[in-house]
Amino acid sequence: MKHLIREVFQEEGYVFATGAADIAREAGHTRPARLASNENPFPPSPKAIRAATDALQNANRYPDETNGEFIAALKKRHGDYRFVASVGMDGIIDTVIRTLISDGDRVAVATPTYSYYGLAVRAQGGVTVSVPRKEDFSVDPDVFCRDAKGTKLAFLCTPNNPTGTTETIETIAHICENYEGILFLDCAYIEFDGTDYRPLMKRFDNLIIGRTMSKAYSLAGLRVGYAFVPEWYELFYHRAATPFTLNMVSQAAAAAALRDTVHVKTIVSVVQEWRKRFIDECPYPVVPSGANFVMVDVTPRTAGDVVTELAQKGVIVRSCASFPGLPNHYIRVSIGEPWENEAFIAAISEIYRI
Numbered sequence: 001m002k003h004l005i006r007e008v009f010q011e012e013g014y015v016f017a018t019g020a021a022d023i024a025r026e027a028g029h030t031r032p033a034r035l036a037s038n039e040n041p042f043p044p045s046p047k048a049i050r051a052a053t054d055a056l057q058n059a060n061r062y063p064d065e066t067n068g069e070f071i072a073a074l075k076k077r078h079g080d081y082r083f084v085a086s087v088g089m090d091g092i093i094d095t096v097i098r099t100l101i102s103d104g105d106r107v108a109v110a111t112p113t114y115s116y117y118g119l120a121v122r123a124q125g126g127v128t129v130s131v132p133r134k135e136d137f138s139v140d141p142d143v144f145c146r147d148a149k150g151t152k153l154a155f156l157c158t159p160n161n162p163t164g165t166t167e168t169i170e171t172i173a174h175i176c177e178n179y180e181g182i183l184f185l186d187c188a189y190i191e192f193d194g195t196d197y198r199p200l201m202k203r204f205d206n207l208i209i210g211r212t213m214s215k216a217y218s219l220a221g222l223r224v225g226y227a228f229v230p231e232w233y234e235l236f237y238h239r240a241a242t243p244f245t246l247n248m249v250s251q252a253a254a255a256a257a258l259r260d261t262v263h264v265k266t267i268v269s270v271v272q273e274w275r276k277r278f279i280d281e282c283p284y285p286v287v288p289s290g291a292n293f294v295m296v297d298v299t300p301r302t303a304g305d306v307v308t309e310l311a312q313k314g315v316i317v318r319s320c321a322s323f324p325g326l327p328n329h330y331i332r333v334s335i336g337e338p339w340e341n342e343a344f345i346a347a348i349s350e351i352y353r354i
């Protein structure tokens with residue numbers, strides 16, 4: 001019966017990196033440093049945990065389909081913008097693509113970057129057009145607009161996964177002004193950087209800013225993403241979305257986490273301190289990063305070799321070799337718990353000296 005499946009799904013889907021974890025386990029590390037997934041190593045706000053526990057009492061009912069409590073918390077946190085929410089930012093990405101892309105439609109992607117955009121576009125019958133970033137991994141807005149011409153939708157990630165590169169507000173404004181499609185600005189990691197693109201929502205009606213509760217807010221396991229959308233677009237988004245996307249436990253936790261501004265501020269400043277230490281103490285060059293991870297250039301070694309050697313020393317990081325458009329000598333290292341970060345610095349220093 002497999003022949004009945006659409007051709008696009010005959011190929012491989014999203015690839016979860018597991019190889020390094022297996023190597024660490026085989027080398028006898030029962031508790032390796034897990035620095036491969038850009039997770040937040042700190043637990044969620046206790047207020048979020050309490051709200052989620054309370055919400056469970058009502059799980060016999062469907063959740064509020066307007067995501068009322070969460071949207072109200074977003075407005076309190078960010079101001080009077082239009083918001084939509086979904087199952088992670090991945091859920092938002094899927095729904096946005098559904099509203100715009102039919103068979104054969106073209107979608108621009110600033111590359112190298114997060115792989116899910118391409119998978120989601122192809123699943124909807126669309127075709128991706130790669131717009132290469134500059135040598136320093138930033139985006140040239142003129143090149144972007146030229147290469148993205150004729151596409152309906154474009155994805156630009158800032159700070160970018162896996163490079164950590166943050167775009168200036170001017171770059172984004174220039175693209176919004178000159179690009180005829182809709183720009184999806186993926187800001188999954190923006191809390192760790194602080195660049196404020198939000199006011200651009202008031203100037204442009206072709207901008208969507210995607211955000212997530214998975215990173216700075218420590219709620220990856222509850223799958224909550226949201227986006228700032230133009231007023232005209234909100235109605236169409238809801239037409240394309242699945243009903244009751246966000247469950248009531250996630251909604252309650254996300255609203256409480258947003259209200260606990262002290263918790264997130266503390267986490268962000270710890271991550272920023274470690275990011276600086278990674279840059280100062282890693283013997284290999286580190287690409288400037290606005291995220292909770294850094295990309296390290298391990299030349300003259302290959303990413304695969306260094307990932308294996310680190311795993312043997314009990315430190316799991318991600319090879320960037322699978323990101324189209326990146327040469328095979330970059331690794332991505334998430335900022336983890338202090339002991340994990342110390343383990344990375346010690347292990348990479350040993351590898352460098354050999």
Ligand code: PMP
Pocket residue numbers: 038087088089090091114157160161186188211212213214220223224225
């Ligand atoms: N965008 C980027 C750049 C990401 O790295 C990720 C998570 N890996 C996502 C979106 C998806 O995040 P979420 O957990 O909200 O689905």
